[in-house]
Amino acid sequence: QDSDTTDTTKQDELSLITETPEEGFQVAVQLARKGVTTTQPDKDVLFMLRDVYSKDPDALIASSHVVAVHYQTVAAANNYWRE
């Protein structure tokens, strides 16, 4: 709510409400990653794994799938940004 702290708190404070469908998509991506880091918090392992799966078609499609599920949630939260 305090506009001049928006940028710094973006990563700390999770919110499903966004201005645009595009921003909502970024929240969905953030949620998908959060689901991975919760299980594997070690950044070194994570970067190594991302390097592997970013070249694996199946993993890329599976990641896109998780984003799609979260995007349903975010879009519903924002009443699909109608109007």
Add this chain to the structure above:
Amino acid sequence: QDSDTTDTTKQDELSLITETPEEGFQVAVQLARKGVTTTQPDKDVLFMLRDVYSKDPDALIASSHVVAVHYQTVAAANNYWRE
């Protein structure tokens, strides 16, 4: 909103609201691809991967699945284009 820029902004400005179920399906496809490019933004790698998975039945079905999830979102956003 500015009608003579619609075509050029189509890729820039994401919207879930469409005129027809067919257009909505194209948005779902676009969202599924956006989920992949967010994880792997390198176009060369992406084209190579698409070449591989477009001949792999499992990957094709998995892609179709992601589109289906997004289509649920888009269809709900448009009240299923009833009437």
Add this chain to the structure above:
Amino acid sequence: QDSDTTDTTKQDELSLITETPEEGFQVAVQLARKGVTTTQPDKDVLFMLRDVYSKDPDALIASSHVVAVHYQTVAAANNYWRE
């Protein structure tokens, strides 16, 4: 809407609204296939792939899953054909 062109336009014009749950299921199947053909439009490759996965239990179940997701959408669009 023009009843004597219904049959010929069925494949061209996508609609989620159907008379019966059975017809709705056919739309869900059509949407699942549309998701595949969008990624791989080459008919020859598609027929070859369908020949492979129609004998693969995992692929058959995965296909049935995609149909199920689309059927949720179609059923909701039709208010579940209540009454």
Add this chain to the structure above:
Amino acid sequence: QDSDTTDTTKQDELSLITETPEEGFQVAVQLARKGVTTTQPDKDVLFMLRDVYSKDPDALIASSHVVAVHYQTVAAANNYWRE
């Protein structure tokens, strides 16, 4: 609607509306199978495949997943059999 033909038409005429959650589950199972038979209509191939995947844990879980998705649809159609 014609009550004395209910049993014989059960397989022909699909309906999402059921008396109980148990019957609804059977409809979900029926829909999951319908999704498979639409892609592979050959009964001999189907029986052979079912023999294989009924002993494969992954395929059993995947089948149960498809039933779960359809059960969401059927349960919503019946307002979750509340009251």
Add this chain to the structure above:
Amino acid sequence: QDSDTTDTTKQDELSLITETPEEGFQVAVQLARKGVTTTQPDKDVLFMLRDVYSKDPDALIASSHVVAVHYQTVAAANNYWRE
């Protein structure tokens, strides 16, 4: 409805309505298993398979996924046990 038969009929009569989120979760687990036993009713085969997949990470996650889908249904049926 007949309170002194509740315990004995629990397994026979499926209901999505529960007192608490915890009980609802148990119904979701029950539904996920029901989806498996419908495809493979042989108890001996089932026990053997469960022994295998209870030590397989992928199968455990896949099982948890099916429970999650059913939990959506059960939670919605109970209006998320709000209040």
Add this chain to the structure above:
Amino acid sequence: QDSDTTDTTKQDELSLITETPEEGFQVAVQLARKGVTTTQPDKDVLFMLRDVYSKDPDALIASSHVVAVHYQTVAAANNYWRE
């Protein structure tokens, strides 16, 4: 409801209602794990398995997927924490 027992009862008493989207995400993670422990309650086996799948990209994405499904449920339960 008894505020000074909140912390100790958190693990015992499951609730979908949370103050913030962040807390809701933790409930989704808890539900995903609960789905795994229900099938494999042996803590030793579970720790061994988690060690394996926390280094497997596919398993990490699959885990994130299950969290996403539960997050849909939790977010809906909280009316998406709107306002």
